[in-house]
Amino acid sequence: MRSAGDLIALLDRLGLTVKEVDSDGFEGVLVCRADRVKGIIAIQRGISEEGRKRFAICHEIGHFILPGHGADGCVCKGEDIESWRKGAPEYEIEANAFASELLLPYRELAPMVQKKKATIALAKDIAKSFGSSLTASCLKSVDVTDEKCAFIYSVDESIKWFHRNETFWHYIRGGKLAPESLAAQLFKGGIREQDGAVPAVAWLGDEQLPFDATIWEDSILLPNYNSVLTILTNHKGF
Numbered sequence: 001m002r003s004a005g006d007l008i009a010l011l012d013r014l015g016l017t018v019k020e021v022d023s024d025g026f027e028g029v030l031v032c033r034a035d036r037v038k039g040i041i042a043i044q045r046g047i048s049e050e051g052r053k054r055f056a057i058c059h060e061i062g063h064f065i066l067p068g069h070g071a072d073g074c075v076c077k078g079e080d081i082e083s084w085r086k087g088a089p090e091y092e093i094e095a096n097a098f099a100s101e102l103l104l105p106y107r108e109l110a111p112m113v114q115k116k117k118a119t120i121a122l123a124k125d126i127a128k129s130f131g132s133s134l135t136a137s138c139l140k141s142v143d144v145t146d147e148k149c150a151f152i153y154s155v156d157e158s159i160k161w162f163h164r165n166e167t168f169w170h171y172i173r174g175g176k177l178a179p180e181s182l183a184a185q186l187f188k189g190g191i192r193e194q195d196g197a198v199p200a201v202a203w204l205g206d207e208q209l210p211f212d213a214t215i216w217e218d219s220i221l222l223p224n225y226n227s228v229l230t231i232l233t234n235h236k237g238f
């Protein structure tokens with residue numbers, strides 16, 4: 001579903017109308033009846049990134065279609081859309097997985113990512129050609145790659161949440177970013193993107209890390225959100 005027309009056709013078929021509204025309290029809302037004959041999706045007007053807006057709409061479509069998601073609709077906070085934050089309700093995780101698969105189908109993404117590597121550069125290309133956000137594209141790349149990979153979302157120099165794929169079993173530290181991480185350096189300003197090998201202890205808290213272990217970090221600063229997106233790859237395979 002790469003074009004705006006595809007999304008509009010799907011919304012039409014489901015009997016859903018999308019409206020943009022002013023709101024501080026939520027980013028997306030679904031209003032509907034339990035019979036799901038039709039419904040209204042309200043999206044916060046302030047969302048500037050088109051890919052994020054499409055993701056939020058697809059997230060609400062998820063609540064509309066998936067069984068057991070709010071009889072008369074759902075109210076979704078920005079921090080729960082596109083997010084793996086700890087403590088997020090299960091129905092929000094499910095709606096995010098639904099939106100991710102609708103916008104970034106596994107069968108199309110997997111060969112693209114497995115042929116290259118899960119990187120920020122590739123996620124940017126994916127976001128552009130699939131009309132998705134950079135965050136959603138990074139997350140999906142981490143999920144479909146064969147490598148040991150994790151995605152980390154940091155805000156204001158601290159780790160906000162992370163998501164590991166099935167093969168990345170390392171323990172990721174929480175709290176303030178380690179100064180050795182490239183992400184911490186990006187928050188200081190000057191450069192927007194950086195990748196390279198960093199000491200594994202900058203990110204991982206495993207008790208028995210190999211001596212002098214390094215891990216590959218690929219990070220980008222999003223100044224408008226005061227956040228850094230990081231793809232971490234265990235390129236040494238320890």
Ligand SMILES: [Zn+2]
Binds near residue numbers: 059091
């Ligand atoms: Zn939701």
